[in-house]
Amino acid sequence: MDQDPSGWWRPEPGTPWQWQLSGDLDLTVDVPVYDVDHQVPQEVVDRLHADGRRVICYLSAGTVEEYRDDAHRFPAEVVGKALGDWPDERWLDVRRIDVIGPVLLDRLDACRDADFDAVEPDNVDAWANDSGFDLTAEDQLRFNRWLAAAAHERGMGVALKNDLGQVADLVGDFDFAVNESCARYDECDLLQPFVDAGKAVLHVEYGLTPAGFCEVAHxxxxxxxxxxxxxxAYRHVCEHA
Known part of the structure; x- marks a missing residue:
């Protein structure tokens, strides 16, 4: 997990990790990489670094979460439909980088200033969802590449979160992938370009028994x-995964 020659860190393929966004943070999991919310207290990042961990900064880039303290900065004109499973979260019009970009850049600045090693921008697949906006694949590619470049300009690695339909187009812009439920939906082959490029795929499944998970986690x-x-904090891995 050395610094990338490009100047920012990225995880090596197969790197064990912990992803925790809610509940009391358990900082004792014996893994070299943690992925935590961008608004965790500074002492969390400092503690993880002191323990020799790398830390990824989670933030939502393609939606507005009404409970965030900067939610008021997104005007109604760029706020779309609610996400099906998350009614307090709404899609953003990613065509309007001129409007939403300053808020996202401030968040990236905060991740950099807190000394995060990389960033995980979530909800970067509005084009493939019922967002309330007439978004094209090109709209999404432009936005995602803008995000990746902004993270790199701040010296941080950046993950492509889901957006499986554009992996082949974006693998060169992103340093690793974070994926939810590709095994459940039989989509893991779509992430092969990251594997072929020697880039990590940090993969999570939900709602399976440990035995069922271990059948697909290899x-x-x-x-x-x-x-x-x-x-x-709950986390289960398999010996062969």
């Missing part, structure tokens, strides 16, 4: 973990 190049959908 793809070369994947770092697979079983989690609950609330992304608490």
């Amino acid at each position: 793809r070369p190049g994947f770092s697979s973990v079983l989690k609950d959908r609330d992304l608490t």
